[in-house]
Amino acid sequence: MNLEALASCLSSSACAVTQISTALIIGMLLFMVASGLSLIFGVLGIINFAHGAFYMAGAYIAFFTYQATSSFLLAFLAGALGAGLIGVIFERFIISKVYGKDILMQLLVCYAIILIFDDLVKIIAGPEYKMMGMPDVFALPPLEFAGGFVPAYYVFMIVASLSIGALLWLAIEKTRIGKIIRALAINPQMVGALGINTTLLYAAVFGVGSMLAGIAGSLAAPTRTLTPGMGLSILIESFIVTVIGGMGSIVGALIAALLIGFTRAFGAIGFPLFVDGIMFGMMAVVLIIKPSGLLGREIAR
Amino acid sequence: MMKAGFLRDLFFAAVVLIVLIVVPFIFTKPSLRDFLIYVMAYGLLAMSLNLLVGLTGLVSFGHAAFFVSGAYMFGLLMQSGRVSIPVAILITVCGTAVLAMVIGAICVRLKEIYFSFITLAFQMFIHSIILTWVSLTGGDQGLRGGIPRPPFFGIDLSSGASLYIFSACIFVACILIMRQVWQSPFGYTLRLIRDNPNRANYLGVDIVRMKLGVFILAGAMASVAGVLLSLFVSGAYPEFGFWTTSGEAIFMIMLGGSQLFVGPIIGAILLRLLEHFVSIYTEYHGLVLGVVILAIVLGLRQGIADYVVDFLQRRREAKAAPAKEAAFVKKRIA
Amino acid sequence: MTKTTKGISRRRVLKGAGAMAGLAAIGAPHIAGAQAKVIKIGLPTILSGRVAILGTSSRFAVQLAFNQINEAGGINGRKFEVVDRDSKGRPDEAAKVTRDLINNDGCDIIIDGEASSGSFAVHEVVRDLGILCLHTCSETSSLTADPKLFSKNVFRCARQGIHDAVAGGSYAAKIAKEKGLKKWATCSPDYAYGRDNTAEFLQYAKMFEPSIEVVDQLWPKLFAPDYTESITKLMQVKPQAVYSALWGGDLVAFIEQSNLYRLFQNTAYFSGGLGDPPILTAIKNLPQGLNTAYRYNNGFPGSPENTAFCDAYVKVAPHEPTNWAWQNYAASQFIIEALRRTNGNTDSSALAKEISGMTVKKPFGGAGITMRDSDHTIINYPVAWGKTVSKSPWVLDYVDTEWSKIIELEKEWKKEKGYA
Amino acid sequence: MADPFLHVEAADVYYGASQILFGIDLAVEQGQTMALLGRNGAGKSTTFKMIAGLAPPRRGKVALAGQGLAGRPSYRIARAGIGYVPENRQVFPDHTVDDNLIVAAKKGPRGDHHWNRGRIYEVFPILASMKDRLAGRLSGGEQQMLTIARTLMGNPDVLLLDEPSEGLAPIIVQAIGELIKTLRGMGVTILLAEQNMHFCLGIATHATVIDKGQIVYRATIDELRHNEDIKQRYLAV
DSSP states (O other), X not given: OOHHHHHHHHHSHHHHHHHHHHHHHHHHHHHHHHHHHHHHHHHXXXXXXXXXXXXXXXXXXXXXXXXXXXXXXXXXHHHHHHHHHHHHHHHHHTGGGGTTSOHHHHHHHHHHHHHHHHHHHHXXXXXXXXXXXXXXXXXXXXXXXXXXXXXHHHHHHHHHHHHHHHHHHHHHHHSXXXXXXXXXXXXXXXXXXXXXXXXXXXXXXXXXXHHHHHHHHHHHTTTSOBOTTTHHHHHHHHHHHHXXXXXXXXXXXXXXXXXXXXXXXXXXXXXXXXHHHHHHHHHHHHHXXXXXXXXXXXXXX | OHHHHHHHHHHHHXXXXXXXXXXXXXXXXXXXXXXXXXXXXXXXXXXXXXXXIIIIOOOOSOTHHXXXXXXXXXXXXXXXXXXXXXXXXXXXXXXXXXXXXXXXXHHTTSOHHHHHHHHHHHHHHHHHHHHHOHHHHOGGGXXXXXXXXXXXXXXXXXXXXXXXXXXXXXXXXXHHHHHHHHHSHHHHHHHHHHHXXXXXXXTTOOHHHHHHHHHHHHHHHHHHHHHHHHHHHTSBOGGGGSHHHHHHHHHHHXXXXXXXXXXXHHHHHHHHHHHHHHHHHXXXXXXXXXXXXXXXXXXXXXXXXXXXXXHHHHHHHHHHHHHHHHHHHHHHHO | OOOOOOOSOOSOGGGTGGGGGTHHHHHSOOOOSGGGGSEEEEEEEOOSSTTHHHHHHHHHHHHHHHHHXXXXXXXXXXXXXXEEEEOTTXXXXXXXXXXXXXXXXOOSEEEEBOOHHHHHHHHHHHHHHTOEEEEOSOOOTHHHHOGGGOOTTEXXXXXXXXXXXXXXXXXXXXXXXXXXXXXXXXXXXXXXXHHHHHHHHHHHHHHHOTTOEEEEEEOOOTTOSOOHHHHHHHHHHOOSEEEEOOOHHHHHHHHHHHHHTTGGGTSEEEEEEEEOHHHHHHOSXXXXXXXEEESOBTTBSOOHHHHXXXXXXXXXXXXXXXXXXXXXXXXXXXXXXXXXXXXXXXXXXXXXXXXXXXXXXXXXXXXXEEEETTTTEEESSOOEEEEEOSSTTOEEEEEEOOHHHHHHHHHHHHHHHTOO | OOOOSXXXXXXXXXXXXXXXXXXXXXXXXXXXXXXXXXXXXXXXXXXXXXXXXSSOOSEEEEEETTEEOTTSOXXXXXXXXXXXXXXXXXXXXXXXXXXXXXXXXXXXXXXXXXXXXXXHHHHOHHHHTTTTSBGGGSOHHHHHHHHHHXXXXXXXXXXXXXXXXXXXXXXXXHHXXXXXXXXXXXXXXXXXXXXXXXXXXXXXXXXXXXETTEEEEEEEHHHHHHOHHHIIIIIOO
């Protein structure tokens, strides 16, 4: 434990800026993955343990698109939409068969999908590490803010994630379709009886949730290594985020993702050995005090 | 009644034990023994978890925490060289029971998926302790240097055959204990809690205490499974306590069936066989296993043993149905 | 795209239709006779998950070696069959599949393609069953250096951490002296190998250049996808040089993420794991002048044997040989040569007796690689450090370390550790 | 004679293995207000759920304006013109009153959209005054008004009202009654499930009595008013 280092970091603007940006960098990708997880749980009542597979799918699709086209924009869009599409197919043909079944059935189906996806990636892309590489647009020296340095790509990543998060929030809170989706989360039968095609809506929500994971994957592709099984590590952390933030709450996911981001960024300086323990500890404490998470509702179903 | 039931169980247990011991002497290939010991260890883990999942409706995602605690406690005790094997097992089971009591006291108050989450959190916490506390546990490399098996009461477990027989005896004893719980008034109270907690509450059942009781019991049984495995592989590894191990146990329950007492064992055998043969033929065993899981979940929609039991019951009912329907019609007309 | 070229059938055809019959099949005594002519090599390794390349590149090398000998007519008329099995990187699974390979598949010899933790588990099994085994991937020094773990049938045909630490330490000390690098930091994965490797490197670097001072040590998690917090921490500490034991995909991510911060503009980088072709080629923007240990290079040592090995390997694998590939290839050579000497007798102790002290020329030529008989680990393999360049062959200017110096310091280290 | 506007014929409904409805026949003409009367558990709600597609019949048929509905998903039935108002006032509690209406807005089966929020607030002035309040915070009567209004937003041809008076104070019940009368006056076709016969007397034109999952009596409301036997047997509390 080195609280002195922590204090001295916080008192220097250079250090504070760099570490705060670090927290955002870590937090934002987690937020993207966790918000999708949270959305799917909130509306469909499914804990999508296979969510990491969509993150992986997004990253690989972005990687191959970038190799083929050398366009980051296309790679990003392909990763996001590709993961979304796979999500819809997965929902229609598999997950929809276990709605309302006990949680173990859902868990098992997701486990099966993880196994299948990892092997498919190994067959299609091979077992070796892949790295997409930094697109030329972002091949700039890191930007300086108050003495601290933030790479240009990370600035883009943070802004993009926050914008997507804000769009998602606005869509859910302010648009008619968002209102319908919130209603769907609470009383799907009633929503159907009002003439709304709930089947389609479920597929769409699952698609958007997977798309968010795909977005995280394609945003991560230029800086993270692609391997079969890469979905696992991010799944565990985003799971912690979702539980802390409250299953079903987008804002909760944001707050919790930032909490984890700050814990890791400043933990690296002040208490490097306890970071992991603190994350699990926070999760346990939240579950004990408020099982539904910081901003979650008790489950109605 | 109880007594007759117990005698019958005892008889079955004796038969199973004899079969378990005799089979490897007929088919003498050592790999069969290896296979059976694995099935016993993982089967015991899955059965103990099913006390929570199938009997009480508590879906624990973190049951491997007790499996790993069993393996490490036992391994460390044996490596200390101060105790004999039976004493080490006794201490391990009691120690894990205490651990399960502490964790359970917090967990069983939570409902449904929150219970699942918090058990998962505790398991990951224990797993990260094992990884971090290198000086005690050996960190990611596990307990190294082998687990000594000093002879006791003239039994020397360093021979493969006696280790196997010892494991089979412990396994059958544990199954017998769990069977008694499964059939006892305590077991029926747990089923009531699973099916209708409000009614249980109304009848004056102390739900939290009952849940805690079965949680401790299941944890203790899981620790025995951990002991068996660590004795066999002569080591203990953090992976024993990773969430994938819990996942595997859940998978065994689902594969076999949660409502039949022996379902998880059937699941353990099926999964082990499946993995064994699939991994001989292809490195893409994940793909094959995944497809099999989907086929079972989406096709049968329940464990294989549960499916067979239901199927037989449906057939019996279908035979009895015409008579019943006639009676029903008569009643309506009247 | 992976192009999987299959050599001799690694899947056992004979298991056939009856296999699913279940328990009985496992229990059935395996058929002697015609099959006994085939010598089975069991290869437990990691074929799935994040480090699957560890196993697949090992498998390519082992298959290559035994295909070559099969094409040459086998040994004393006996052909080879390689049976591989996926351990998923789990030690308990590694123990189990190794037992299966021996007890069920009837493998005569085990080539252990496991990472460190799995190797210790396999080690217990082969020690228990008394079968010949060569560890080919674990670099953890204690695996063979610790006499408590010694087994007469078990060898290690892999780089040993302590050898590389001596070479790396002396190389780093020289550069530190030249460039005045005093402030050092480390950033290694938080597990046994990462910690041991880092400690050993620092020990020798400091021994050779006492002015080296370690200002900070960072321990990111193994298989962490993101190293940003470690990188920014390094930027706060501002060391002149960084040592890292990161490897594989983790290292690729670390280098790319560090590039974003231009970390290597003012900081010298010393890596134990960078010199592996799949890593070097995966990194899109490989900075020039990073220092790395030799893992494999098609131009070093510049011998015809090495070129022949590399050419044959890329014909069957989708990438150049890896560190694990040459180690496995060399291990196969030890086995083949030993069988030649025993005339195809697969008895473990007979083979072990031959392998002790044996020298093989493949794959590097020159004086060959020797299996030291005192502790069953290889010596005289390439231990060198070089600097990265931005295009193939990726690493140049390899600086050798005298093996006599390595062995001398290894002796002291063993004494220190109580191993000798 | 043409088929009735809303027509249920010989419909059987099962929950799992147990049969709930036995050969239900129902006919509601356009513009009628039909009361479906019966005791608690007689099968009124199940009948409604069957029509709305939430408890599809195993046998028999359901048709609206000659168009078969049985077996279709509930949203298709709603789009065909069935406006189902469930019992227990299932408002979306975390949505505002306004949002509850927005969620339900759709055109009628022939593209008509005479019901919109403006019109709703005219007809339900009490909702207009609290349109930004969360629906979960409304009183029971207000919630009942909201569920009716919400269903009207879908411009249905037939309104199925499941026990709108249940659990409400008499004065509120009266207000709901007035509201239904207003709707009737506007020409809305209504099927009204009730155990409270007196509530229906001033509202409905026709009555059907259901008991133990079977239709036992059909008449105009005036005939029922004077049939003491039926009232005693099937409706007395």
